[in-house]
Amino acid sequence: MLPVKHIEKAAPLSDEQLLAQYQSGGDQQVLATLYLRYTDLVYGTAMKYLKEQELAKDAVMNIYQELVRKLQQQQVTTFRSWLYVVTKNHCLMFIRKQKNSVVVEFQPDLMQSEDFSHLDEALEKEKELQKLESCIENLAAEQQQAIRLFYLEGKCYNEIVTATGQEWNKIRSLVQNGRRNLKNCMEK
Known part of the structure; x- marks a missing residue:
C-alpha cells in the first residue's frame, strides 16, 4: 500500500474512502489528511462559540484527539456534518464546564437574596x-x-x-x- 501522501497526489480520496481506511487500519496519517480538510470549519465553529482565538486553537487540537477515539467506535456516514456536531458539542461542553467551575468568594449576607431576576431571565x-x-x-x-x-x-x-x-x-x-x-x- 502506498503512503497516504502519495495516494493524495495521485488521486485525492473522498472523505468516505479516507474514513473507511482510518477505521480499518487506525493510521493517524489518514485521519490527519481527512481532518486537515476541515480544520477551518472546526476553527470557525469553535470561534463562534468560544469567542477567543487561543481557546478555539486548543479546541481544534482537542477535537482531533476526540476523533482518534470516537471514529474507532462510531459509524459515520457524512464526516463533515458529523464533525460539525462533534465540534459544536465539544465547545458547548467546554462552556458548561467553565460556567460550573466559577469560584465565588463566600459572602454570608448574600445567601438569602431577594433578587430573583436571574430566575425571570431563565x-x-x-x-x-x-x-x-x-x-x-x-x-x-x-x-x-x-x-x-x-x-x-x-x-x-x-x-x-x-x-x-x-x-x-x-x-x-x-x-x-x-x-x-x-x-x-x-x-x-
Missing part, C-alpha cells in the same frame, strides 16, 4: 424556546422537516436534498418560507 428564555418549538410544530410538514434538518441538525441544502429526495430549489424555498413563518409566529 423563565423568559424557556418560554421563548417553548414558543419556538410550538411555532416549528405549527409549520407545514415539509417546512418543519426542512427547518429541523437545516437549523437543528446543521445540514446543508444538498444533504437535505439527499435525505428527502426533494429538488434543491424546493428545499431552499421550504427553508426560506419556514424561517419567515417562524419569525412571524414568534412576533405574535
Whole structure:
C-alpha cells in the first residue's frame, strides 16, 4: 500500500474512502489528511462559540484527539456534518464546564437574596424556546422537516436534498418560507 501522501497526489480520496481506511487500519496519517480538510470549519465553529482565538486553537487540537477515539467506535456516514456536531458539542461542553467551575468568594449576607431576576431571565428564555418549538410544530410538514434538518441538525441544502429526495430549489424555498413563518409566529 502506498503512503497516504502519495495516494493524495495521485488521486485525492473522498472523505468516505479516507474514513473507511482510518477505521480499518487506525493510521493517524489518514485521519490527519481527512481532518486537515476541515480544520477551518472546526476553527470557525469553535470561534463562534468560544469567542477567543487561543481557546478555539486548543479546541481544534482537542477535537482531533476526540476523533482518534470516537471514529474507532462510531459509524459515520457524512464526516463533515458529523464533525460539525462533534465540534459544536465539544465547545458547548467546554462552556458548561467553565460556567460550573466559577469560584465565588463566600459572602454570608448574600445567601438569602431577594433578587430573583436571574430566575425571570431563565423563565423568559424557556418560554421563548417553548414558543419556538410550538411555532416549528405549527409549520407545514415539509417546512418543519426542512427547518429541523437545516437549523437543528446543521445540514446543508444538498444533504437535505439527499435525505428527502426533494429538488434543491424546493428545499431552499421550504427553508426560506419556514424561517419567515417562524419569525412571524414568534412576533405574535
